[in-house]
Amino acid sequence: MKNNSSVTNKVFVVCNVVFLTLFVVITLYPVLNTVALSFNDGIDAIRGGIHLWPRVFSLSNYQTVLNQQNIITGAIISVARTVIGTLLALVTNALLAYIVSRKRFLFRSQLSLFWIITMYVNGGMIPTLILYRSLNLTNSFWVYVIPGMISAFNVLIMRTYMEGLPNALEESAMIDGANDFTIFTRIISPLCKPVYATVALFVAVGQWNSWFDAMLYNRMNAQYTTLQYELMKLLSSVMQQSGSATTGGNTASAAVTPVTVRAAATIVTMLPIILLYPFLQRYFVSGMTIGSVKE
Amino acid sequence: MKNPVKRITWREIAHQKFLMVCAAFFVIYGIVFYYVPLAGWVMAFQNYKPKDGLFGSQFVGWEKFKFLFSDEVFLRVIRNTLAMGVLNLVATFLMAIIFAILLNEVRNVFGKKIVQTVSYLPHFLSWIIVTGILHDALSSTGIINELLVKFGIMDKPINFFANPSYFWPIVAFANVWKETGWNAIVYLAAITSIDPNLYEAATLDGAGRWGKIWHVTLPSLKPTIMILLIMNIGNVLNAGFEVQYLLGNGLVKSVSETIDIYTLTWGISQNDYSLGTAAGIFKSVVAIILIFGANWIAKRSGENRLF
Numbered sequence: 043m044k045n046n047s048s049v050t051n052k053v054f055v056v057c058n059v060v061f062l063t064l065f066v067v068i069t070l071y072p073v074l075n076t077v078a079l080s081f082n083d084g085i086d087a088i089r090g091g092i093h094l095w096p097r098v099f100s101l102s103n104y105q106t107v108l109n110q111q112n113i114i115t116g117a118i119i120s121v122a123r124t125v126i127g128t129l130l131a132l133v134t135n136a137l138l139a140y141i142v143s144r145k146r147f148l149f150r151s152q153l154s155l156f157w158i159i160t161m162y163v164n165g166g167m168i169p170t171l172i173l174y175r176s177l178n179l180t181n182s183f184w185v186y187v188i189p190g191m192i193s194a195f196n197v198l199i200m201r202t203y204m205e206g207l208p209n210a211l212e213e214s215a216m217i218d219g220a221n222d223f224t225i226f227t228r229i230i231s232p233l234c235k236p237v238y239a240t241v242a243l244f245v246a247v248g249q250w251n252s253w254f255d256a257m258l259y260n261r262m263n264a265q266y267t268t269l270q271y272e273l274m275k276l277l278s279s280v281m282q283q284s285g286s287a288t289t290g291g292n293t294a295s296a297a298v299t300p301v302t303v304r305a306a307a308t309i310v311t312m313l314p315i316i317l318l319y320p321f322l323q324r325y326f327v328s329g330m331t332i333g334s335v336k337e
Numbered sequence: 338m339k340n341p342v343k344r345i346t347w348r349e350i351a352h353q354k355f356l357m358v359c360a361a362f363f364v365i366y367g368i369v370f371y372y373v374p375l376a377g378w379v380m381a382f383q384n385y386k387p388k389d390g391l392f393g394s395q396f397v398g399w400e401k402f403k404f405l406f407s408d409e410v411f412l413r414v415i416r417n418t419l420a421m422g423v424l425n426l427v428a429t430f431l432m433a434i435i436f437a438i439l440l441n442e443v444r445n446v447f448g449k450k451i452v453q454t455v456s457y458l459p460h461f462l463s464w465i466i467v468t469g470i471l472h473d474a475l476s477s478t479g480i481i482n483e484l485l486v487k488f489g490i491m492d493k494p495i496n497f498f499a500n501p502s503y504f505w506p507i508v509a510f511a512n513v514w515k516e517t518g519w520n521a522i523v524y525l526a527a528i529t530s531i532d533p534n535l536y537e538a539a540t541l542d543g544a545g546r547w548g549k550i551w552h553v554t555l556p557s558l559k560p561t562i563m564i565l566l567i568m569n570i571g572n573v574l575n576a577g578f579e580v581q582y583l584l585g586n587g588l589v590k591s592v593s594e595t596i597d598i599y600t601l602t603w604g605i606s607q608n609d610y611s612l613g614t615a616a617g618i619f620k621s622v623v624a625i626i627l628i629f630g631a632n633w634i635a636k637r638s639g640e641n642r643l644f
Contacts, residue, residue, distance in 0.1 A: 072470040090478025165374020166617025168604040251463035
């Protein structure tokens with residue numbers, strides 16, 4: 043009996059290890075394969091059969107990518123929108139969260155409801171586009187950072203955290219005559235660093251990875267398109283080449299781009315996230331857990 | 338319950354000047370960017386022309402909606418959106434739960450850490466990157482075709498992106514690949530909060546590892562699963578735009594187009610703003626019905642609910 047259960051136990055452990063190993067391989071292989079392709083000669087790569095290591099080593103793909111003006115401009119815009127967008131979002135979301143976490147604030151519940159509604163209903167693609175046009179936000183950089191600045195979801199995460207802080211600190215500050223602005227900047231904010239970090243990272247990753255807004259609002263302006271959008275143009279030209287046609291006829295780029303150049307552009311686009319990943323991942327995880335305990 | 342909180346006094350309100358000014362800013366911002374677009378829904382009942390504006394355009398009543406529901410393409414688009422939404426939801430949910438439970442069974446702390454760290458990396462890559470590397474893996478010289486040919490399952494490479502019957506599974510796989518590790522975080526956190534006494538009791542009752550998973554871990558995860566399910570059901574219609582847009586092509590159009598792509602084609606490319614808006618309204622209304630419906634069912638069956 044006991045023997046039997048230890049056998050099933052062993053079978054379970056072996057199956058589990060196999061499953062998880064397979065999982066890791068399937069997750070990592072495509073990324074490592076892209077790295078290998080990006081360092082391989084373009085003509086040689088057409089033969090296929092490149093796995094984890096380049097067959098004919100070459101740096102020319104990276105040279106091609108880094109010599110393209112639109113990729114450089116795209117990278118600058120992407121960095122700018124990530125930095126400015128994250129700062130703006132952090133300040134405004136934190137301030138709004140602070141206001142709705144004040145238990146004695148007169149319009150506390152009304153203001154909360156006003157923002158929670160925005161989580162469930164929105165105008166949709168077309169009315170939003172027309173609004174941005176009439177506000178002159180299209181064909182400009184600001185469309186990336188102003189409209190999506192406040193997210194009710196992030197405000198909820200921050201509010202939950204702030205409500206969990208002890209009251210005593212701010213009460214004593216109140217007695218010392220501190221006003222709301224001082225309490226927010228000097229007392230609450232330093233204590234909220236972990237949740238600020240989490241929200242900032244969510245926003246930053248979202249900004250860096252976003253491409254659809256560039257296509258919808260700034261397609262005509264090469265000086266405002268982002269790195270991800272430029273990468274998408276390379277991707278659809280690769281698809282055209284491999285015979286699987288293009289995506290909805292959306293790109294202007296008809297020039298044929300080798301798979302290896304696209305691989306190099308992919309790595310360039312991925313690099314900031316890969317480099318920061320080991321340092322930042324604990325904040326991501328804590329953010330997910332904060333988000334899940336909220337009611 | 339009696340509320341012990343004192344009434345807010347006028348003196349306090351006078352001191353809330355800073356809060357009031359900021360709140361006013363947030364209300365104005367919210368009205369402009371979230372509530373004004375809702376007024377744009379009027380367009381769906383008009384023959385909207387940009388030169389006539391929202392007030393000068395001709396009013397046509399339900400005509401745009403009548404057109405939508407008589408349009409064969411739109412009906413097919415609804416089918417595609419629902420099918421891919423449900424397929425993605427089921428696939429990502431099951432995989433995340435299975436992955437979390439199996440990872441939790443690993444006793445080697447270091448190995449567990451490595452697997453988990455690797456697992457949520459894809460979540461941070463954009464859909465552009467994900468579809469790009471998926472395209473490489475599935476191309477005629479890619480790893481999948483190479484393995485299929487090597488093991489003799491196929492005699493020649495398959496063109497995955499040209500055959501409509503492969504499209505939905507490819508989209509579901511892309512979602513599973515990208516989100517499994519990330520979605521599992523919540524379940525792993527929930528598993529760590531399970532009372533260890535339950536496992537001990539199960540051991541005493543002679544339960545093996547499967548028994549403990551089946552009778553302790555899964556039932557303990559049920560509330561978390563229900564909440565996440567309700568939250569995600571409202572998103573079913575959103576569960577497909579970027580991948581479909583990026584991987585879709587003329588050959589698989591009949592299965593790849595979703596409501597959002599329809600809106601984009603009519604609203605932006607064909608400049609029929611009214612029709613695009615009508616399609617968008619349909620999607621919003623269905624999403625709200627779904628989320629309240631799921632919440633109502635959860636309430637009826639005595640489960641956790643969102644509100």
